[in-house]
Amino acid sequence: MVLSELGKKISGALRKLANRTVVDEEALNEMLNEVSRALLEADVNVKLVQALRQSVKRKVNLEELAAGVNRRKLIQKAVFDELCNMLNPGTSPPPLKKGKPNVVMFVGLQGNGKTTTCVKYAYYHQRKGWKTALVCADTFRAGAFDQLKQSATKARVPFYGSHTEADAVKVAREGVDLFKKEKYELIIVDTSGRHKQDTALFEEMEQLAEEVQPNSIIFVMDGTMGQSVYDQALAFRQRVNVGSVIVTKLDGHAKGGGALSAVSATKSPIVFIGTGEMLDDLEPFAPQSFVQRLLGLGDISGFVNA
Amino acid sequence: VLSFLKGLTTKTELTAEDLEPVLNEFRDSLIAKNVASDIAQRLCDSVGLTLQGNQLGTFSSASRLIRNALETSVTRMLTPRQSEDLIADIVNKRRETGEPFVIVFCGVNGVGKSTTLAKVCYYLQSYDLKVMIAACDTFRAGAVEQLRIHARCLNVDLFEKGYAKDPSSVASDAIHCASEKNVDVLLVDTAGRMQDNEPLMKALAKLVSLNKPDRVFFVGEALVGNDAVDQLLKFNAALIDNQNTNKPREIDGIILTKFDSIDNKVGAAVSMVYSTNIPIVFVGVGQTYVDLKKMNIPWFVKALLR
Ligand SMILES: Nc1nc2c(ncn2[C@@H]2O[C@H](COP(=O)(O)OP(=O)(O)OP(=O)(O)O)[C@@H](O)[C@H]2O)c(=O)[nH]1
Ligand SMILES: Nc1nc2c(ncn2[C@@H]2O[C@H](COP(=O)(O)OP(=O)(O)OP(=O)(O)O)[C@@H](O)[C@H]2O)c(=O)[nH]1
Ligand SMILES: [Mg+2]
Ligand SMILES: [Mg+2]
Helix, strand or coil: CCCHHHHHHHHHHHHHHHCCCCCCHHHHHHHHHHHHHHHHHCCCCHHHHHHHHHHHHHHCCHHHCCCCCCHHHHHHHHHHHHHHHHHCCCCCCCCCCCCCCEEEEEEECCCCCHHHHHHHHHHHHHHCCCCEEEEEECCCCCCHHHHHHHHHHHHCCCEECCCCCCCHHHHHHHHHHHHHHCCCCEEEEEECCCCCCCHHHHHHHHHHHHHHCCCEEEEEEECCECCCHHHHHHHHHHHCCEEEEEEECCCCCCCCCHHHHHHHHHCCCEEEEECCCCCCCEEECCHHHHHHHHCCHHHHHHHCCC | CHHHHHHHCCCCECCHHHHHHHHHHHHHHHHHCCCCHHHHHHHHHHHHHHHCCCECCCHHHHHHHHHHHHHHHHHHHHCCCCCCCHHHHHHHHHHHHCCCEEEEEECCCCCCHHHHHHHHHHHHHCCCCCEEEEEECCCCCCHHHHHHHHHHHHCCEEECCCCCCCHHHHHHHHHHHHHHCCCCEEEEEECCCCCCCHHHHHHHHHHHHHHCCCEEEEEEECCECCHHHHHHHHHHHHHHHCCCCCCCCCCCEEEEECHHHCCCCCHHHHHHHHHHCCCEEEEECCCCCCCEECCCHHHHHHHHHC
16 A cells, blocks of 8 residues: 555654653654654655654653653654644545536646546546546647547546647637536546646646636646655645645555645645556545554554543 | 864864764755655765765865765766767668667656657657657557657658557567668657556566567656656566566666756656666657757756755
8 A cells, every 4th residue: 555665664663662761862863763764765855854853853842841741652642643734734625516517627747647537537426426527628748639538438428629729728618618518517627737847838727727717626646756746736736726636656666755745735635546547546545544544553542642 | 064064174084973964964955856865875875985084174175075076976977888879879770780770668657758759759850860650558548649649740650550459569560660661760659557567567578578679768757756766677677587588688778857847856867877877868858859858967966966
């Protein structure tokens, strides 16, 4: 399971702390070093890791602790809380309303899995009884519409797009209007890959959002990404109202820590993870229970309520 | 760092203890630039060893000493031992055998293989070479149409057999066709795959071992984090392990894409070259045909150490 290696390392560091006879500054630092190393190896943003260290140290001020306080539990809880905060932005994804036209727009960097995930997302909801359709507003990438068309056909989801129109905003509007008229409940808009350095494409994204007025914007990120995720995700969030995150390619070897950066930068929860190239390789994601599993809460549940 | 160096000026020789804090700080800055964390550590360790015992003069020369050592080490690492002369090799093979020069592009999903292939096509055409493209990604939706569009724009032939065919036999048919058409260079696109996906890695090795291409290029993206090294090592290992010859084809070069979306977080290149010694042949800096560049090492080292 994704991120589970990271979880093992962190709970290992916490357990080591629990086995020490004296819990002093040195022990705390050693544990924090170990946790930091594990986070950095998993591609969590350097700044977030530094913030975690500082925050734990602030909460666990060893010198000023009253006698009798259980230092181990205090430290463990501080680490646990910080990790929960990283994965859980405290917001929930914009809800979809049955019987109404819900427009969901996908955005993200080039090649991160938007088109594939759009179709998986459509397939997932269609099987749950939603009347679902796809709109291809990527008029930029070679073969983008063919890709969506072929995948959507396989998933038996209706689609709209154009081989000739170059104006993505126009295609998006036409597609969304068409499916609204036909009383579709879930209208999913796929967009071109883009990055913050490309001002023209970022502007286009704003116009797209303005035009189709999405109920929800999903940021799709590749789980193998490194230190650049944070800046990129933040830039997307600054331009459009990202409300949730989907992390893809977690069937590979990557530890997926970049996802924590995307959550932090967009202040949005992870709602699904992508675990392969097939239509049903999409799993719902619940941060809270994930962190619990991540840290093997079975063995350390004692400190959660400490 | 500065205060630490001031403390050093009275000493004559640098010791490991002197160096540790400054190297740790440097390691963290490398990680922030997206160098994989264990590679950053190893790089610092080796720089530390070369510096130990060095005589120390004035303050300014101490700071220069450390910087220079890092700069030298990274520059040496990134400078290929043999100069890669793709064009000369193509011309030689054509003159000696009359057969097409075959280049295979491989890598994980969505990194930019097909786009890079199209850019390389454009680059080769600027040397008046006759190029053909082989659509051996017979899996991903729209992969063939994507290449068809590029082939049309670049005015070259596309060899394709549609989807669901065995990629290595498509490649072999394409080579025959290229030979008949007196093509100089055949560019073979392959499907993206995760490095841990054994059946797909074996299929790639089969394509390479059956068709004996003249070059195998690994396409990676500059955005990748700690997974960079694992991807490259496993692709190379899969090639070596699955060919029944004592001189198996290996990865000849790396093409790193999406440099335009990382600002100065250039570390992925360091991780890949440090761990394999495989040279970076080109870097991708955008989504159009001209966005393919040779690596500018001084610029690169500056970005890394800034
Ligand atoms: N292994 C794996 N591959 C994936 C996953 N999600 C997407 N992919 C693959 O990643 C590659 C890129 O996916 P796309 O859906 O084309 O990405 P995109 O974001 O739409 O790309 P652009 O439109 O060019 O920006 C394809 O080869 C997909 O099959 C996943 O969860 N696991
Ligand atoms: N910004 C930027 N985008 C790039 C670069 N190279 C490729 N891309 C984009 O990355 C996305 C994926 O490119 P593809 O060439 O389809 O990638 P691929 O590796 O062939 O993907 P699969 O075949 O699905 O595994 C497209 O949107 C490209 O335009 C680059 O150097 N810079
Ligand atoms: Mg797409
Ligand atoms: Mg491709």
